[in-house]
Amino acid sequence: MLAIVSDIHGNLEALTVVLEEIDRRGIDQLICLGDTVGYGPNPMECLDLVLARSQTSLMGNHDFAVFYEPYNFNSGAEQACFWTRQCFENDPDPVRRANRWKFLGNLPVRLKTNEFVAVHASPRRPINEYIFPDDIYTNPGKFVSIFERFERLCFVGHTHVPGVFLEGPDFYSPDELDYKFELTDEKAIINVGSVGQPRDRDPRASFVVLSDSAIEFIRLPYDVDTTVKKVEAIEDLDNFLGTRLLDGR
Numbered sequence: 001m002l003a004i005v006s007d008i009h010g011n012l013e014a015l016t017v018v019l020e021e022i023d024r025r026g027i028d029q030l031i032c033l034g035d036t037v038g039y040g041p042n043p044m045e046c047l048d049l050v051l052a053r054s055q056t057s058l059m060g061n062h063d064f065a066v067f068y069e070p071y072n073f074n075s076g077a078e079q080a081c082f083w084t085r086q087c088f089e090n091d092p093d094p095v096r097r098a099n100r101w102k103f104l105g106n107l108p109v110r111l112k113t114n115e116f117v118a119v120h121a122s123p124r125r126p127i128n129e130y131i132f133p134d135d136i137y138t139n140p141g142k143f144v145s146i147f148e149r150f151e152r153l154c155f156v157g158h159t160h161v162p163g164v165f166l167e168g169p170d171f172y173s174p175d176e177l178d179y180k181f182e183l184t185d186e187k188a189i190i191n192v193g194s195v196g197q198p199r200d201r202d203p204r205a206s207f208v209v210l211s212d213s214a215i216e217f218i219r220l221p222y223d224v225d226t227t228v229k230k231v232e233a234i235e236d237l238d239n240f241l242g243t244r245l246l247d248g249r
Contacts, residue, residue, distance in 0.1 A: 001025070004192050005207040006033035006120070006157025008050065009062065010040025010084065011196025011245075014205040015049060017222040018195050027209065031111065033157040033192065034060025034120035034127075037104075039077065039241050040196055041230035043084045044091065044100065051103050059107035060120040060158070061127050067104045071128070076238035083236035116153035116210075123149035123156075123189075130159050131189065136169040143169040147187055154189045155208075161200045162193030162208075162217055173200070174217035181215045190215055203248040 003022045008015050022030060032054045037043035039062070050057050065073060065081040066088070073081065091097040109126040111118040119126035124146050135142055147167050163173045164181050166188055172181075174193075181190070193206025200206075204219040224245050231242030 001027050002029040002031065002210045003027045003207060004031045004033065004118070004155050004210060005195050006192050007035045007060070007160050007194035007197060008032070008040075008046050009035055009038050009194070009196040010043040010046050011205075011227055012040075012042035012045050013223045013227045014196045014220075015046050017220050018205050018207055019049065019053060021218065021220055025209070030054045031118060031155075032057040033118055033155060034058040034107070035062045035157065036060070037066050037084050038062025039080050039237075041227065041234055041237065044087055046196075047100055047103065051099070056111050056118075057103075057107060058111060058118065058120050059109045059127055063104055063107055064127055067101070076241060080237055080241060083234070116155060117150040118155040121156060121158040122146055123154050131156060131165065131191070132159055133161065133163065133165075133171040133173075136165070136171050140169055143167070146189070150187070152185070152187055153183075156189060156191050157194065159191060159199070160194035160197055162191050162198075162206045164215075165189040165191070174219075177217070179217045179219075181217075183213055183215065193217070197245060198248045201248045203245060 030053050032050050036047050036050045066084050070078040070081045088100055121127055122129035122131050163171055165171050192208045195205045198206050203224055204221050206219055209216045228242035231237050232239050
């Protein structure tokens with residue numbers, strides 16, 4: 001069994017609960033689809049945990065923004081990236097500081113195994129392209145191009161909205177699937193949702209577990225109030241980055 005997480009966004013409370021559940025299930029394989037940092041109040045602690053616990057971690061757009069430069073970000077997200085970068089720079093331990101920068105700078109943009117492809121955003125543009133549920137109605141041609149770029153399964157994050165896209169194109173939310181997607185030969189894109197900033201109106205942390213026969217969507221409550229208070233206590237972070245967590249938006 002394999003746990004796949006994404007979009008932790010510096011939310012230590014959410015990540016801690018997710019890692020505890022992974023341990024409780026006896027899962028020792030973990031993949032992170034990127035955006036470990038950005039938005040949230042504990043970027044260094046989250047990155048250290050991902051560095052220690054994951055077999056593979058991919059480059060997300062916020063990871064890229066912290067290491068290189070923010071691209072097409074709103075002011076709140078951009079400021080959070082600059083603040084995160086400063087946190088990394090201010091660490092007095094030179095070895096730890098260098099290891100974190102090395103980890104961020106060496107993140108791959110794609111993982112390909114015999115069973116699946118994994119990227120942060122999309123198999124077509126792995127760091128920045130959003131695949132929204134509404135796209136099945138507004139841009140069906142987009143799916144033709146995207147589905148051509150992998151053979152069977154593709155795992156993504158980036159939108160913070162979990163669910164399954166099929167080639168139709170169709171989209172099924174986890175509750176429509178009773179939180180389990182049975183694997184067949186049919187092509188599918190699996191959005192694993194967000195650990196640290198869900199945007200499907202469900203504030204619980206989201207991730208998936210992959211077994212030989214199915215993908216299970218898991219939602220876990222965590223101490224949202226503590227994370228909100230941490231954001232509010234940091235002058236360089238927009239309070240909205242905390243309060244949005246209460247509503248899962």
